[in-house]
Amino acid sequence: MTSIFYNRHYPTIESACERWGLVYDTNAEFELIFEDNVLTLIKRDEPKLKGISVDFVSGAVAHRRKFGGGRGQSIAKAVGLKQGVSPTVVDGTAGLGRDAFVLASLGCKVLMVERHPIVAALLEDGLRRAYEDAEIGDWMRERMSLFHGSSIDSLADAAAASNIAVDVVYLDPMYPHREKSALVKKEMRVFQSLVGADLDADGLLAPAMALATKRVVVKRPDYADDLDGVKPSMVIATKKNRFDVYVKAAMTA
Numbered sequence: 001m002t003s004i005f006y007n008r009h010y011p012t013i014e015s016a017c018e019r020w021g022l023v024y025d026t027n028a029e030f031e032l033i034f035e036d037n038v039l040t041l042i043k044r045d046e047p048k049l050k051g052i053s054v055d056f057v058s059g060a061v062a063h064r065r066k067f068g069g070g071r072g073q074s075i076a077k078a079v080g081l082k083q084g085v086s087p088t089v090v091d092g093t094a095g096l097g098r099d100a101f102v103l104a105s106l107g108c109k110v111l112m113v114e115r116h117p118i119v120a121a122l123l124e125d126g127l128r129r130a131y132e133d134a135e136i137g138d139w140m141r142e143r144m145s146l147f148h149g150s151s152i153d154s155l156a157d158a159a160a161a162s163n164i165a166v167d168v169v170y171l172d173p174m175y176p177h178r179e180k181s182a183l184v185k186k187e188m189r190v191f192q193s194l195v196g197a198d199l200d201a202d203g204l205l206a207p208a209m210a211l212a213t214k215r216v217v218v219k220r221p222d223y224a225d226d227l228d229g230v231k232p233s234m235v236i237a238t239k240k241n242r243f244d245v246y247v248k249a250a251m252t253a
């Protein structure tokens with residue numbers, strides 16, 4: 001995996017590459033550019049596809065925060081949010097941080113764990129801008145953070161480094177796509193070609209079950225098998241996805 005990496009917050013391109021373990025290569029398939037205070041990933045051979053960046057302040061996730069149904073959303077029910085209960089969550093497959101942001105905006109403290117260096121760099125950039133924002137900065141700094149590493153090997157280390165007691169581990173690994181993937185939104189095509197399918201996802205369930213004190217929640221496409229072949233305690237179905245919930249203990253305030 002190679003990428004050009006440019007970010008003016010790093011003194012040299014070499015230091016940026018070193019920070020995220022990237023290789024500087026002028027023939028790279030992907031390019032990270034830093035413009036107008038935003039880090040964006042583009043796929044160089046498909047310039048028509050919209051670049052990817054993480055934006056918690058405006059755009060789709062901010063809209064969902066304001067108008068998205070609050071604690072009545074399926075993800076909130078799956079994670080166990082209720083009156084007076086806002087669990088501490090480790091999102092072990094953070095991606096672009098959208099689910100994590102929904103949970104944080106509903107009051108959960110969320111530690112995001114992401115193993116892909118470029119995705120982690122995009123998340124870090126999105127957090128930096130959100131932390132500085134006048135409207136959401138205060139609670140974002142309080143509730144949302146990032147750990148770069150694999151949730152299969154270092155989930156417990158991530159929680160220990162952040163000094164949090166983990167009620168819930170949330171997982172949403174990339175599932176291999178069916179033929180219809182041409183229908184996948186354009187933005188997601190760039191993301192999917194960067195990350196690929198998480199073929200080792202079954203290995204996430206055991207460390208998640210070991211760490212969470214209350215429950216593990218797994219987001220799956222409706223046609224997917226149970227993670228690691230383990231039947232959940234309950235299932236919350238939505239239009240295209242389902243949330244498999246593995247309950248360890250009751251949610252209490």
Ligand SMILES: C[S@@+](CC[C@H](N)C(=O)[O-])C[C@H]1O[C@@H](n2cnc3c(N)ncnc32)[C@H](O)[C@@H]1O
Pocket residue numbers: 092093094095096097098099100113114115116119149150151152172173174175195198201204
């Ligand atoms: C489908 S995306 C998650 C999308 C996310 N829920 C959102 O709302 O934006 C899956 C992400 O999990 C990451 N991932 C998969 N396995 C992982 C692991 N073992 N440790 C950390 N991150 C992992 C992938 O790199 C990818 O970015």
